[in-house]
Amino acid sequence: MNNRLKNNIFKYWAISCTLFGIAMLLIFLINIVIDGVGRLDWKFITDLPSRKPELAGIYTAIMGTVWILGLTAIIAIPIGVAAGIYLEEYGKKSRFANILEINITNLAGIPSIIYGILGLEVFVRMFGLGNSVIAGALTLSLLILPIIIVATREAIKAVPKTIREASFALGATKWQTISQQILPAAGGGVVTGVILALSRAIGETAPLIVVGALTYVPFVPQSPMDQYSVLPMQIFNWISRPEKEFATNAAAAIIVLLLITFIMNGFAIYLRNRWQKKVKW
Numbered sequence: 528m529n530n531r532l533k534n535n536i537f538k539y540w541a542i543s544c545t546l547f548g549i550a551m552l553l554i555f556l557i558n559i560v561i562d563g564v565g566r567l568d569w570k571f572i573t574d575l576p577s578r579k580p581e582l583a584g585i586y587t588a589i590m591g592t593v594w595i596l597g598l599t600a601i602i603a604i605p606i607g608v609a610a611g612i613y614l615e616e617y618g619k620k621s622r623f624a625n626i627l628e629i630n631i632t633n634l635a636g637i638p639s640i641i642y643g644i645l646g647l648e649v650f651v652r653m654f655g656l657g658n659s660v661i662a663g664a665l666t667l668s669l670l671i672l673p674i675i676i677v678a679t680r681e682a683i684k685a686v687p688k689t690i691r692e693a694s695f696a697l698g699a700t701k702w703q704t705i706s707q708q709i710l711p712a713a714g715g716g717v718v719t720g721v722i723l724a725l726s727r728a729i730g731e732t733a734p735l736i737v738v739g740a741l742t743y744v745p746f747v748p749q750s751p752m753d754q755y756s757v758l759p760m761q762i763f764n765w766i767s768r769p770e771k772e773f774a775t776n777a778a779a780a781i782i783v784l785l786l787i788t789f790i791m792n793g794f795a796i797y798l799r800n801r802w803q804k805k806v807k808w
Contacts, residue, residue, distance in 0.1 A: 556785075563778025571779060576743055576761070580772030585780050588761035590747045591660070591740075592729060592787075595757055598664035599671065599728050604721055607672050611679025611717075616705055634673040642670045643737030651738050658739025661751035666734050671724035678720020682713035715802025722795035726788050732759040758784045 574584025614631075618624050646666030656662040686709050694704040710717070735757060742764035744756040758780055765777035 559778050559781050559785075562775055563780075563782050566775050566779035567782060571776075572783070575745055576756075580765075580768075580770055580776055583765075583773070583776055585758065585761055585783065587744050587747055588756050588758045588780070589783075591744065591755035592757045594660045594748050594751075594755060595663050595667065595735075596725060596729055598661060598751060599667045600721075600725060602664060603668040603671050603675060603724070606668075607675025607721075607724075608679050608717060610672075611676045611683065612705065612710075614676070615680045615683045616701070616709070631673050631676055635677060638733075639670055639731050640733040640737060642666055643734030645669065646734060646738045656752075658741065658754055659752045660748050660755045662738050663735050663740055663755065663757075664751070666738050667728045667731060670731065670734060671728050674724040674727065675721055678724070679713075679717050682716025682720065683709060685716060686712045715799045718802070719795045719799040722791055722798070726791045726795075729791070730759060730784065730788060732757075732763055735760060736763075758787075 571584050572589065573586050574582065575586055576588075577583040614624070614628070643666060646662065646669065650656050650662040650665045651658065654662075656665075690708050690712060691704055694708045699707070740760050741754055741756050742760050744754060746753075748755045762777045762780045762784070765773040765780065768774075
């Protein structure tokens, strides 16, 4: 069998697998929409959880998701972007730096439940934060930090060296060059990476289960130390119920979660394309 035939077989196999995956995803989405779209209304979004499926809503889960996402962004974005800038612009190239770079890249692929176990030991038990919003946010921050760091570094690498050289030639300092030239030029890639990282965090369930997120919360969090639930946890709770009506509620909640994720990903693509048009090298 010659190389050309092997390449063709591999190509057609890859295309077939891709089409099969798309077909399965479409079937899943269609089934979810059919099952849950009839349950979607303003009352479903604004009602509190209930043990009666016809009265149950997702208000506390949505507000818990907003709390978790907001605190995760506040914690992870400054640290991740600053770490990416330091490693790319200030860090010296050495064997240790190479090992660190490989480990950061590998951390982005670690199963999320491992971060949950780490968060349980450090934030819940060692720091005594319990099953609070801040404990969940810190755990998810660890989860998305490698993604933000890698995205920041790749965006900075993509900036042409001529921009740096021109800035230095005009007498700008290193920090002036980074803050006024490099970061604005790399901003599209950085923002896209941040939004995609947050999109992953919003759909995570395993680490929050481990750190003690509740499946039933009849109140909205009022502070970072309050207990909470999130949309994935609410979906998990309803799916585990034997009543068919709760499965319908779960399908409706999945639609809401998918819409939030699609909006965030679409916004990331929009920002990236707009930044690319704005910054022409």
